[in-house]
Amino acid sequence: MKEWTSPDSLLGEFLADPAHLPLDLATSVAGCARALGLGATVVYLADLQQRQLSALNAVASPQPVDGSVAGDSYRTQTIRLDEGPHGVTLWLPLIDGAERLGVMSVRAPATDPLTERRARTLATVCAMMITSKRAYKDTFVRHSRTESMELPAEMMRAYLPPRTIGTRCVVSTAVLEPAYEIGGDAFDHALSEDTLHAAVLDATGHNLASGLTTVVALAACRNARRTGADLLDLAEAVDSALTMWLPDLFCTAVLCRLNLTTGVLRWVNCGHPPPLLIRDGRVLDGALERRANLPMGFPAQLVPGRRHAYETALQPGDRVLLYTDGIIEARTAEGQELGVERFAEYVIDAGATGELAPETLRRLIHSFLDANDYRISDDATILLFEWRPPALGT
Numbered sequence: 383m384k385e386w387t388s389p390d391s392l393l394g395e396f397l398a399d400p401a402h403l404p405l406d407l408a409t410s411v412a413g414c415a416r417a418l419g420l421g422a423t424v425v426y427l428a429d430l431q432q433r434q435l436s437a438l439n440a441v442a443s444p445q446p447v448d449g450s451v452a453g454d455s456y457r458t459q460t461i462r463l464d465e466g467p468h469g470v471t472l473w474l475p476l477i478d479g480a481e482r483l484g485v486m487s488v489r490a491p492a493t494d495p496l497t498e499r500r501a502r503t504l505a506t507v508c509a510m511m512i513t514s515k516r517a518y519k520d521t522f523v524r525h526s527r528t529e530s531m532e533l534p535a536e537m538m539r540a541y542l543p544p545r546t547i548g549t550r551c552v553v554s555t556a557v558l559e560p561a562y563e564i565g566g567d568a569f570d571h572a573l574s575e576d577t578l579h580a581a582v583l584d585a586t587g588h589n590l591a592s593g594l595t596t597v598v599a600l601a602a603c604r605n606a607r608r609t610g611a612d613l614l615d616l617a618e619a620v621d622s623a624l625t626m627w628l629p630d631l632f633c634t635a636v637l638c639r640l641n642l643t644t645g646v647l648r649w650v651n652c653g654h655p656p657p658l659l660i661r662d663g664r665v666l667d668g669a670l671e672r673r674a675n676l677p678m679g680f681p682a683q684l685v686p687g688r689r690h691a692y693e694t695a696l697q698p699g700d701r702v703l704l705y706t707d708g709i710i711e712a713r714t715a716e717g718q719e720l721g722v723e724r725f726a727e728y729v730i731d732a733g734a735t736g737e738l739a740p741e742t743l744r745r746l747i748h749s750f751l752d753a754n755d756y757r758i759s760d761d762a763t764i765l766l767f768e769w770r771p772p773a774l775g776t
Contacts, residue, residue, distance in 0.1 A: 407515070407522075408438045411486075411508050418500040421469070421489035425476070425508060426452060427525045428484045430561040431751075432744045435484055436525045445485075447744075455485050457741050461502070463493060472498065474505040478513045480548030480555075482740055531562045534593040538564055541597050546740045547571055551642050552578050554767035555740040557747045559708075559758060566592030566633065567706050567761035570600055572607070578640040579607060582704040582765050584654065585633035595631045598623050599678060603637070613639055613650055613691050617678055624679035632679030636704050638767075645696040645769055650689055653677035655710060658726065659694075660701040663733060665726040670694065670702070701739065701768045703729060708762035712750060720756050739768045 407425060415423040424442045426435035435445040435452050445452035455462040455473040459482065464471040469491045476483040486508055488501045516522040531539075546555040556569040566585030571578065581603065585595035602623035606616045616637055624631060634654040640647050649657065651674045659669035675689035696702070705725075712720040732746035743766045750758055 407508070407511055407519075410511060411504070414504050414507055415488065418504055420497070420500060420504065421491075423489070423504065424487045425512075426484045426486070427476075427512070427522060428456060428482060429526050429528050431528070431559075431748075432456075432482075432557075433748075434528060438521070438525060442487075452485050452487065456482060457737070457744075459738060461498065472501050474501055476505055476509045476512065478509050478544070479546075480553050480740070481544045481546040483509055483512050527562070529562055534588075534590045535562055535564045537590070538568055538593045538596065541600055542568060543571055547573060549573060549642070551771045552640065552767060552769055553739045554578060554580055554765065555743050556582075556763065556765040557743055559747060559751065559762045564593075564761050565589055566596050567708065567763040568596045568600055569704075569763050569765045570603065571765065571767070572604075576642050578638075578642060578767060580638045580640070580702075580704065580765055580767055581635055582654070582706055582763050583633050583635040584706040584708075584761065584763070586631065588761060591628075591631065595624065595628055595633055595679070598627055599633050599635070613637060613648055614689055617650055617652055617675070617689055620678040621680060625681050628679070632677045634677045634706075638702070638704070640696070640702075640767065640769060642769070642771070645698070645700075645771065646693060647696050647702065648691055648693045650691050651675060652689065655705060655707055655722070658703040658705075658729065659696075660703060660729065660733065661697060661699070663730065665729055696769050698769065698771050701733070701766055704763075704765040706761060706763045708758055708760035709750070709764060711760060712756040712758045712762070714755050714757070724756075739766055742766065 411423055411425055425438045426445060428435055433447055435447060435456060447453040447456055451462050451464045452473050455475050459475045459477060462473040464473065469489060470493045472488040472490060472493060474486050476486055486505050490497050512522060548554060554571040558564050558567060565588035568583045571580040583596050583599055585592040599620045602620045603616050606619035635652045636649055636654045636657055638647060638649040651672060653674050653676055656671040659666045672692045710720050710722050710725050728746060728749055732749060733742045743764060747764060750756060
């Protein structure tokens with residue numbers, strides 16, 4: 383008598399079989415779904431601007447992020463059910479740690495706890511597959527773009543970290559616009575054992591040289607950070623790199639370090655707009671405004687002494703917003719500039735719904751891109767991080 387094997391065991395056997403490794407993602411996911419006893423499954427990836435979810439299966443239609451059940455699953459990072467005459471479609475978010483990759487649809491005659499558990503397992507496996515392959519799979523890249531990308535943007539995006547990173551006590555998320563034409567803007571964030579490292583950078587100009595300036599600055603900053611350098615040493619490392627390789631070019635930046643245990647935030651402002659501190663749904667006026675240092679890239683003999691680092695203590699739930707001047711310099715058709723105060727109002731409106739940080743930032747940037755009043759004419763980068771330590775005693 384043949385021994386019965388559970389679908390969960392079949393999934394393990396499927397994943398352990400080397401013969402399945404070369405398969406494309408859609409085929410692999412279909413095989414996993416069969417092993418789990420699930421119905422037709424389709425993977426959708428979010429585009430760069432997080433407006434559309436494109437199916438890897440060419441037969442399935444794209445789904446809008448706003449105004450669809452699929453998009454609702456993506457925005458809220460929760461499972462959603464869509465009941466029809468022929469059964470139920472489960473929509474599940476595809477999440478790599480804290481980063482939203484897209485969604486997955488799973489057909490089933492009906493839903494029950496076991497079906498949902500297996501669908502969640504498949505979504506987890508699928509997210510890991512995407513993360514492990516997207517660095518060299520152009521298929522994923524094509525499905526995340528809705529238009530052609532210019533060369534400076536192509537170069538810059540190759541050096542950017544994931545859009546969102548996080549742990550149980552912190553999340554950091556960022557957006558860049560114009561998505562396909564960025565020149566000198568960039569963001570960076572990374573995690574160590576007890577620290578979040580975050581930065582936004584803005585090189586002069588809007589061309590390939592600007593992008594190269596920012597790429598060199600990013601590389602120098604990361605190189606120093608990974609050797610345990612102090613926050614001020616990071617800026618000096620960028621000074622040295624730019625002076626040596628790209629003299630006469632410079633960039634502004636805000637470099638931050640957040641202690642995840644204590645909530646102490648340290649930052650260095652190198653000729654950049656000051657960060658905003660958001661607490662209890664409002665922007666605290668001037669909370670992180672300090673005297674700015676010179677931009678990075680100036681020869682040592684032109685910098686009067688070391689730069690200044692600043693420090694403050696965050697409260698649980700605080701959000702810090704870093705941004706480049708392309709946002710606050712957005713203008714109306716009549717030439718009126720947005721400015722920091724009006725920008726703060728947009729920030730408050732975007733966060734008023736109490737959504738997760740990545741969705742708050744998506745709504746914030748779209749409020750500019752879709753507005754009929756203010757228009758962004760330069761690179762615009764926004765990075766938002768939130769400190770949310772576990773409650774005492776939990």
